[in-house]
Amino acid sequence: MNYTVGLFIPCYIDQFFPEVGKATLELLEKNGCKVIYPEEQTCCGQPMANTGMEEVGKKIYQSMGELFKGCDYIVGPSPSCVYHITKHYDVVEQTPEIKHLRAHTYDLVEFLYDILHIEKLEVSFPYRVGLHKGCHGLRGMQLDNPSELMKDIPSKWGHVLGLVKDIQMTELTRTDECCGFGGTFAVAEEAVSTKMGRDRIADHVNNNVEVITSGDMSCLMHLKGIIDRQKSNLKVMHIANILNGDHI
Incomplete structure (x- = not known):
């Protein structure tokens, strides 16, 4: 199917990790999508909401609805930001544009799994x-099975990574523990945040991991x-x- 996809690139990816945005674009195009990128986009507004300034964020919410109207789907490489759009844009007037945005915005892996039903990748x-199973994707969007739930939730991350040739997925000791980032939490509680991050890194090191991957660049x-800082x-x-x- 030839979907018109609006490419949503979170602000921190745009500013610091543009290679993630480029990879997302190329991956969507390789799988038959017509991709458009509204250049006026800035941020989903999550930082404002998290710091008690959602009234400021509401202006961003409304502009997002306008920017992506006309797209079949809106896709972004960040479960955290996508979750904010789909679940927290309920505080503004539910115009047709906002309703469409909330119902048709997908994380990249979610889109590949649920909409494109991807079964093959020619990459190694x-x-x-x-x-690393980020909290919003794991517990908010259920892109994998949280260990505390007595459910059988398929791993969408695991499925798409399993299509990659020669990859060696390593089982961690604590499979779904938070890294400690949490956006503004890392600023307000930097000591706790750093300790949590060190624990996650130690788990990967102890299990001989070479590369940590995640759906959330944050x-x-x-x-x-x-x-x-550890010079690892x-x-x-x-x-x-x-x-x-x-x-x-």
Whole structure:
């Protein structure tokens, strides 16, 4: 199917990790999507909401609805930001544009799994990889099965990564523990945040991981900062880059 997809790139990816946005674009186009990128987009408004300034954020919510109207779907490489759009844009007037935005915005992996039903990738990634399951994607969007739930939820992350040739997925000791980033939590509670991040990195190191991947670059940004300070050889790479055939 030839879907028209609006590419939503979170602000921190746009500013610091543009390679993730490029990989997302290329991956969607490889799978038959017509991709448009509204250049006026800025931020989903989540930082404002998290710091008690949602009245400011509401202006962003409304503009997002206008920017992406006419798209069959809106896709972004960030469960955290996508979850904010789909679940927290209920505080503004539910215009047809906002309703469409909330109902048709997908995380990249969610879109590949639920809408495109992807079953094949012609890419290779010959490394030992540890999957960091970010909290919004895991518990908010259920892209994987949280260990505390007595449910059988399919792993959408695991499915798409399993299509990559030569990849060696590594089982972690604590499979779905938070990295400690949490957006503004890392600023307000930096000591706790750093300790949590160190624990997650230690789990990967102890299980001989070479590359940490995740659907949320914000988590990887937090972990990479600690890794760099530790002068470790451990690498981080967004799942979009792996699925697109990029290498470290």
